[in-house]
Structures are given as C-alpha cells and as structure tokens.
Amino acid sequence: MKNILPLTLIALTSFTLEIHAGEDIVPSQQIDGLVQQQIAKAGQLARPSIDDYTFCRRIYLDAIGRIPTLDELDLFIEDKEPDKRNRLIAKLLHSKGYQSHWYNYWADLLRVKYVGDKLHHPGNYGQWIKEALRTNKPYNQMAHELINAKGPLYKPGNGATGFYAREPMPLDHLANSVKTFLGLSIECAQCHDHPFDVWTQKDFYKLAAFSSRTHLRVDPTADLEKKRYAKDRKILKNKSFDEWIVYRESLRVKHAAIHGNGSGFMRLPHDYQYDDGKPFEAVQADVLFGDMPKLDYKLTKDKLNTLNHNNSGPQINARESFADWMVSPNNPLFTKSIVNRLWHQVMGTELVGPVGGLSPEEMGPHPELTEKLIEIMQDSGYDLKIFLSVLFNSQTYQSKAIALDADRTPDYVLDGPIVRRLSAEAIVDSFLSLRTEEPDRYVAIEFTWDGFTNFYEKAREMGVKDFVEYSVKGPGRGAFQKREEVAARKRNGDIGPKHLWRVSTYGHVDGVHAVAMLMGKSDRELIDSANKEPNIPQILYLLNGHLEQEIIGQPKAYLHRKLETTADPEQRMEVVWKAILGRLPKESEKPFVSHRQDDLIWALLNSNEFRFVR
Numbered sequence: 001m002k003n004i005l006p007l008t009l010i011a012l013t014s015f016t017l018e019i020h021a022g023e024d025i026v027p028s029q030q031i032d033g034l035v036q037q038q039i040a041k042a043g044q045l046a047r048p049s050i051d052d053y054t055f056c057r058r059i060y061l062d063a064i065g066r067i068p069t070l071d072e073l074d075l076f077i078e079d080k081e082p083d084k085r086n087r088l089i090a091k092l093l094h095s096k097g098y099q100s101h102w103y104n105y106w107a108d109l110l111r112v113k114y115v116g117d118k119l120h121h122p123g124n125y126g127q128w129i130k131e132a133l134r135t136n137k138p139y140n141q142m143a144h145e146l147i148n149a150k151g152p153l154y155k156p157g158n159g160a161t162g163f164y165a166r167e168p169m170p171l172d173h174l175a176n177s178v179k180t181f182l183g184l185s186i187e188c189a190q191c192h193d194h195p196f197d198v199w200t201q202k203d204f205y206k207l208a209a210f211s212s213r214t215h216l217r218v219d220p221t222a223d224l225e226k227k228r229y230a231k232d233r234k235i236l237k238n239k240s241f242d243e244w245i246v247y248r249e250s251l252r253v254k255h256a257a258i259h260g261n262g263s264g265f266m267r268l269p270h271d272y273q274y275d276d277g278k279p280f281e282a283v284q285a286d287v288l289f290g291d292m293p294k295l296d297y298k299l300t301k302d303k304l305n306t307l308n309h310n311n312s313g314p315q316i317n318a319r320e321s322f323a324d325w326m327v328s329p330n331n332p333l334f335t336k337s338i339v340n341r342l343w344h345q346v347m348g349t350e351l352v353g354p355v356g357g358l359s360p361e362e363m364g365p366h367p368e369l370t371e372k373l374i375e376i377m378q379d380s381g382y383d384l385k386i387f388l389s390v391l392f393n394s395q396t397y398q399s400k401a402i403a404l405d406a407d408r409t410p411d412y413v414l415d416g417p418i419v420r421r422l423s424a425e426a427i428v429d430s431f432l433s434l435r436t437e438e439p440d441r442y443v444a445i446e447f448t449w450d451g452f453t454n455f456y457e458k459a460r461e462m463g464v465k466d467f468v469e470y471s472v473k474g475p476g477r478g479a480f481q482k483r484e485e486v487a488a489r490k491r492n493g494d495i496g497p498k499h500l501w502r503v504s505t506y507g508h509v510d511g512v513h514a515v516a517m518l519m520g521k522s523d524r525e526l527i528d529s530a531n532k533e534p535n536i537p538q539i540l541y542l543l544n545g546h547l548e549q550e551i552i553g554q555p556k557a558y559l560h561r562k563l564e565t566t567a568d569p570e571q572r573m574e575v576v577w578k579a580i581l582g583r584l585p586k587e588s589e590k591p592f593v594s595h596r597q598d599d600l601i602w603a604l605l606n607s608n609e610f611r612f613v614r
Helices: 012-019 027-042 052-064 070-078 084-093 096-109 123-134 139-147 159-165 170-182 201-211 222-239 241-255 301-305 318-327 334-347 367-379 384-393 424-435 451-459 464-473 477-492 514-518 536-543 558-563 569-581 587-594 597-605
Strands: 215-217 257-259 265-267 282-284
Touching: 027 367, 027 384, 052 070, 052 084, 052 096, 052 384, 070 558, 070 569, 084 096, 084 384, 096 123, 096 424, 123 159, 123 451, 139 159, 139 170, 139 318, 139 334, 159 257, 170 201, 170 318, 170 334, 201 265, 201 282, 201 318, 222 241, 222 464, 241 451, 241 464, 241 477, 282 301, 334 367, 334 384, 367 384, 424 514, 424 558, 424 569, 451 477, 514 536, 558 569, 569 587, 569 597
Parallel strands: none
Antiparallel strands: 215 257, 265 282
C-alpha cells in the first residue's frame, strides 16, 4: 500500500493523557472552544451539562449499542473519581460491545448481505469487518484493502474481497465505492452527464478505468477447468444431476475469486451521445479532482483504439493506484466524509452535509470545526477509537440533547447531540441488558467459521479425485451447505443460545433477526438504508407485548432477579426505572408505585424515553 501516512500506533488512553500533556489543549477541548465561539456569535445560550445517569445511558448506547445493566449503571454512579467519565469511555471503546455495535454500522455501510449465486455467502466478508474492529485497524487501511482486494473469496482473512463481490456490476460498484468512501453521489453520471453537478458521463468512465477488467469469477479459470475438472464434470452431469451440482458448488467455494487489478482504460458505452467522445472509444483513467497517480501503461490509448472494442488493455495494477488516491490525506473528500459520518452517527446532525451527498469544496456551517475534526482524524492515524474518544470526551457531546423542531430549532445546532431514536439493533440489544447480566458474553473474540470458509480450508488439500468422491459419497445436493455448517459450528465451540446473542452475531445461516427487521434494521440493499421511523406494524408488535414478554414473562430474567432482592415497593420502583430508563424516578412519577409491577415494566418499555437517546 502506497502514499498512506505512517500509522500512529498510540493507545487510546495515551492519546488523551500523554500526547496533549503540558500546555497542549486536548482535542476534545479544542472542539468545545470552537463550538463555544460559534454559540457566542449566534447569540445562543450554551447547553447545560448532563448528569451522570444521563451520561451513562447515552455513552453505553452510542459506544456499544445497548443500555447499561443495573450493575454497570450502579458501578458508574458510585464511582466518585473525577475522571470516571473518561475511564468509562475508554473501557467501552475497548470492549466486546464496541465490536458488536460498530459492526452493525459498518456492515450496513458496506452492505454485507447474501446475494445468491454470485456471492454465495457473506460470512467471510462480515468476519473481515469484525476482525478489523477487534484489531482497531486504521480506517484508511480498511478502505484501501477493500478497494484493492483480490484473490479467493472464501479464504479466511481475505474477506475484504466481499466488498467487490457484493456488487459484481463494475459501474454500480464504482458508484457505491465513491459514495461509501467519499460521500459523493455520482451514480447519475453512469448513464448521462450529471444534471445537478459538474460530473460528466465521460468523467465517470475515466474513473471506472482504474478498475477496468476487475471481476468476480466463481468457477475455476478456463485453463484449470480444461486441465483438471471438465472430464469429471461431464461424467457427473450425465450420471446424476445432484452429484454434478455438489461438484460444481464445491469447486466454486475453492475457486471463487476476484480477478484483475485494473487496466487503466475503459470503453465508452455503445450509446454514448456527447461530442467529447464516440461509442466504444477507449478513455484513459483520470481522477475527479486532486493529483492524478502515475500509471505504468503498456500501450497507448491511440493504439488501443485501433483494437477490437472488447479490448480494454492489459492489466497494470491501476486499482491499487485508485485506492491510493481515494484514501490519500490530500483527497478533499476522504477524511471529510468519515468525519461527517461519525459526527452524524454520534451527534445526530450533519457536520458538513448529507452523508452521501458531499462536494469537494463544501465544509458545512462551521468550517473551522470541520477542519479541526479532519485534523484530529489525520493526526490519530485514522484511529476510529481515538476519534470517537475525542467526541465522547467533549463537553459538546456531554451536554443536553435537544429535539429538533421546525418552529424552534436554533440557528446553530452543532453544539451537542439531538434527541434521536435508537437503531433497531440497539432497541433489541437493550432488552438483553434486562434479560442477562452479561449482554456481551457471546460476542465472538476470534474468527468465526461458517460452511464456506470451513470447506475452503478443507479444499486446499483436496485433489481432483477428492472433489469427485466428496460429490458422490456425500449426503447430496440439499445437504451440501448444511453438512459444512455443522462442521463449522463444532469448530467454533460454544457460541451460546440464540436468545442471548446480540443482533450482530446473526449470520445468513441463522436466518434474519425478525424483530430487528421489523424495528427498521437495514436490509443492506442500499447504502444507509436503515429506517428509524415508526410504523403501524412496530406499534402493534410492541403494544401486543411480544418483545416485553421476554422480560415480563421470564421470572429468571436478570431484572426479576434484581427485583427479588428487595421487598420495599419504592426501592423496587427505583430498580425498574434505573434498569429501563437509566435514571431514578421523578417526584411526579412516584405515585405510580401503586401500579402492578409488570404493568410499569410494559409501560416503560413502550415509552418514547426508552426508544430514544436523550
């Protein structure tokens, strides 16, 4: 990987305690200073700070995607040390809960999804993302590896190939890559000059030239097929269709791969209609803005235009150069896009603009704040935990959340979080904090095998005759994947009962998490497609108490075990309020103590306060 700044391998705690020791102002305080200046210019009052109860609930939801358990909340409240908020932030960012929560975010953005015959199974792709979170892989390195991924699809550790396999149509893949990593919407230019921006169709094809001739191939290459497999494939097909299918699919698991690394040339489409080019004309790779990386071409554009229009030139590893340009700190959109995304995820507002609709020049309503956050991200070596820690430790984050109102929204809204609805996964995972004292117990801390990665490892030692024997002597077509999934589960060991899994643990073979889907979980068809808007099916599901019964109707649930430790009605009420809402009852709520306990639990779980970050 070229042209990437050296990575700053600094622990999260040392970043705030050592790098900015002495007279330096810690980055979170720099953010606060810029925000306070802007508040003064706008003539607004500063938001008040939040209390420890509100902070504890908020940071658990934003850092690890669930409410705190009663024990976790009490432990924090009883801590009297002045730096307890900083320590809790560091603890959560280094926990298994962080991996679970932020996997949901990245899996949605990168659209980890089963898509049939092309990407048979996204397990290896998802595991790559989880490992990147476990090792705190720098964001620029993550992006570079995804853009430049190549080789076997199911080889353990090579799951970044799933990013290309997810969208096998090359032009669609380019548009999604640019939106994912640059926050730039150029998909319209795939078919015509962009109607609302400067990008032309020819610009789009020049950008596509970097990855030209990169493709997903699921079958063995032509030479391998002819040399090793064609004879047996023909025999099996004539003998038994089921055996032939198993032979085909088992070979695909071993040989499915991303091929090609970019030729640097792309042919204009057959219906190209603009005056600056002709149909099927070869165009040379070029970037949309910034410095064009050098490509080592093996022939000229003029020479290529004399050849058949199906010829896009020889491979020259142009895709790596494209990745270098994409993640460069000099790229005006790469760092700005991720800073904008994380601010939006944590604060709920857009720092610069829509997460998928930025422009190179745009800096948002507070350019100095945007510039400072870009600087912090780059100085950290694109360490996502460090960046999140800076946001979480700021007084800006630790101030009162406001509800946006069209009639009363202040002029400046980058001075703290807004009240926002929990994600579907956070709603479901928060029920785990009421069901068990260890909600993150079954979040995996190492690579989790599935049928495809398990068989790929097995297939490495298999010869041609072994594949035939596997197909003929196995249990048949219907059980091909099932038998490998059974072997993978044994290899993984104890992964716990499903009802104690966090949503992130679910994979394709486990089925969809129906409740999370109902609550608005992304189907990962499109980038940023999760839905936080309530609807009638959600309301009916909650009102009918199906989800609540997992708590109310389970006497061995963690919340009930906590309630059994006290007989005093007011103390029991405190337990319920702290467990569900993360705070003590207000004076106005104390008369509710006379109501049935199960009714109170049901009411609180259906309240807006439970379903929102405040």
